[in-house]
Every structure is written in C-alpha cells, then in structure tokens.
Amino acid sequence: MKENSNKVPEAVIRRLPRYYRYLSELFINGIDRISSKELSIRMGITASQIRQDLNNFGGFGQQGYGYNVKELHQAIERIIGLNKQNNMIIIGAGNVGQAIANYTNFEAKGFKLKALFDTNPKLIGLMIRGIEILDIDKLTQEFVKQNSINVAVLCVPKNNAQTVANKAMECNVKALWNFAPVDIKVYDDVVIENVHLSDSLYTLCYKMNSSK
Amino acid sequence: MKENSNKVPEAVIRRLPRYYRYLSELFINGIDRISSKELSIRMGITASQIRQDLNNFGGFGQQGYGYNVKELHQAIERIIGLNKQNNMIIIGAGNVGQAIANYTNFEAKGFKLKALFDTNPKLIGLMIRGIEILDIDKLTQEFVKQNSINVAVLCVPKNNAQTVANKAMECNVKALWNFAPVDIKVYDDVVIENVHLSDSLYTLCYKMNSSK
Secondary structure (H helix, E strand, C coil), X not given: CCCCHHHCCHXXXXXXXXXXXXXHHHHHCCCCEECHHHHHHHHCCCHHHHHHHHHCCCCXXXXXXXXXXXHHHHHHHHHHCCCCCEEEEEECCCHHHHHHHHCCHHHHCCEEEEEEEECCCCCCCCEECCEEEEEHHHCCHHHHHHCCEEEEEECCCHHHHHHHHHHHHHXXXXXXXXXXXXXXXXXXXXXXXXXXXXXXXXXXXXXXXHCC | CCCCHHHCCHHHHHHHHXXXXXXHHHHHCCCCEECHHHHHHHHCCCHHHHHHHHHCXXXXXXXXXXXXXXXXXXXXXXXXXCCCCEEEEEECCCHHHHHHHHCCHHXXXXXXXXXXXXXXXXXXXXXXXXXXXXXXXXXXXXXXXXXXXXXXXXXXXXXXXXXXXXXXXXXXXXXXEECCCCCCCCCCCCEEEECCHHHHXXXXXXXXXXXX
C-alpha cells in the first residue's frame, strides 16, 4: 500500500487531514461503510476527486460497496503517521505557546509535549499541565535525543524565529511547526508547516471587502 | 484599479497577505523600489507569477524601474482592506480565545477587539487587556450594530461551533474566523476563513514520515 510519497501532490496531502476528520466523525457515529458519493456530499468535493486522491495511496473501497469506514480511517491514520507517538517541544512560552501547551487534543492524537523553552526569567520554571518551562540554553542535541523529540513548535516573535529555528535544527529536530509570521529557511532534511495567523485574517478581510 | 474581485483566483487571494508581509519588511528597511526579479528571489516564486498576480488588481510597476515599494505596499493594504478599522468579537474565551485576545499585532493592523463572549460563569466578567468577557446572551443584533462588529472569531469546541456560528450570523456578523476543528456552513452573504490547527499538525506529521 505504501507508494512513493514524494509523488503525492501537495493538494492531496493537504486534504488528508480533512478525510481523517470526516472519517473520525463517521466512525464515532457508528457508521460502518460509506459510498464515495455520500462522502463527497458531506465533504463538498466530487466522488471522483475522492477516488483519485485515495489512489495515491494504493486505493481503497470496493465497487458497489463503498468504503469500510473503520479500515479507511485506520489506513489514513497510518498514512499520516498518527499511529505512533510524536514528541514535541514548544519554543516560546508566551500567549500562543501556552495556548498550544494547554490544548490537549493534540496529546490525544499522540503528540506528547515534553517541554517548553523560553528566555524570559519570569517564565522559566513555571509549569503548564505539569510540563516545565525550561531555559532555552537547556535545548541541546542531548535533550532532543534523550526525549526523542521530533517536532518543535515555534511560538516566538518574527525577529527571533529564524535563530530559534536554526537552534532547533542544529539540535536535530526534523520537523518545525511555525507560528511566527515569517517564512523560515530550513535544512534539506527538515520539514516545516506554517500557521500564519495574520495571513489567514487578512485573507478573511479581503473576502469580506470583496463580497460587499 | 478596482477589478471585479469575484474573478480573482483563490490562490492569488491567498498570496496577497504574503506580498503584503514582504513589502512591509522592505518598507520598514527603507527600500524604495524593487524589481519583480529581486522580489521573486526573496519570495521564492517566479517574476512572471508576481506580474500575473498583480495584474489581477490592475497592474503595478514600470518596465525597467520595478515596483515603488511604498506605493505597492499601500495598494495591497487597500486591496486587502487593511486601511480601515475592523471590529472583532471572540466567541469562546478559553486558551485559544484568550491567546488571540492577547495578541496585539492584529490591533496594530486595525482589527479592534470589542468583546469576548463565553458561557462559563467563571470567565464572565473577567477582563483581558481591559476588554470584558461577556455572557454569550449579550451577543445580540443590537450589540453587533452598536459596535459595528464585522468579524467573529470562533474559539469554541467543535460540537458547539455551528451553533455559535449560527448565532453570530443571526446577529448580522458577516465574517467568521473559525478555529474549531470542523467545517462550518455559512449563509450566502457570509465569508469564512478556517485555522484548522490539527489539520496543519497532521500535514506536518505526514511530511515528516514521508521524508524519512
């Protein structure tokens, strides 16, 4: 079932979590199977798009039967990589960093927060959900190795973001989740996802003005 | 300069905030003009893409001279709608709602937070940056009208998100910024932007696993 993932188009990758979300809902509601047509109506995309998307991962479903919800849910969970534990650190323990630390939904999906880091002496030593805010100096290759950290969440102001990203990468963190409103340069073997909140708000603003 | 905005492709709309971000940076750094080639190198997109994108809004720049940074910055500010004040409310004053309320960058761009709303008696009456958390019952058509609210930020759990969105829309709020991990149905004259944090984290997770 495992295909060469480099060939999966970005747009398909971005739809995977959405498939996962809808299938989780169906699964929770005790629905055993669903046709691609019915799923397409719920998700607001065409049935052929769904079939085409899933074919990137080997294809699922059976003509005239539809998809087995539990199987497809588990398959997408595995494809995304949610079937194993991921260990995170948060760099920057201000408002955004603390909000993410307090958001337990990620933990339920296997993203375990191991520590927060900050430079502010007023924050260092505080605990959030029993997890300590450490001095940024304690972020070392050894820490990353010992705690099997694979994700660093960057919640620092934009002017510090690249420096902090470099530090995380030097410590061998291979995935960055960036909340700073700036585009970060990463090493070839590092992946990054941005949550540009202001870009999202500005897009809303544009739509609001152009819909009048 | 104003074009029929319905015709502007979604992908171009999504790049507008990014242009704005880069031009702000150039402007702050005292750079007066920039060629589309140089801008393309900084932004990591082609020069022809930039010219094509900006042509959707009437075109800017002059052959052999490039773009006047200040003018283009102001033009994009106007196109997005950042040249006027927008009034926001936050519905759901938990971790995410409070983090957004505390994030003053939006205020600097004309997004003024007028109130937070919640149903939790422990939160109602508390102040964040001098802005009160009100009982959700106080969210009325009259409140929206009197405070010229045009954006509601939805920071509630997914099971309440559609109900809360309906309430905001019934009160004549025309733009929703949704942080709940669910797709919201909106009226024809309402625009919505989603910040699906878990979708973003799952995308990162997929990339991390497939890059190994």
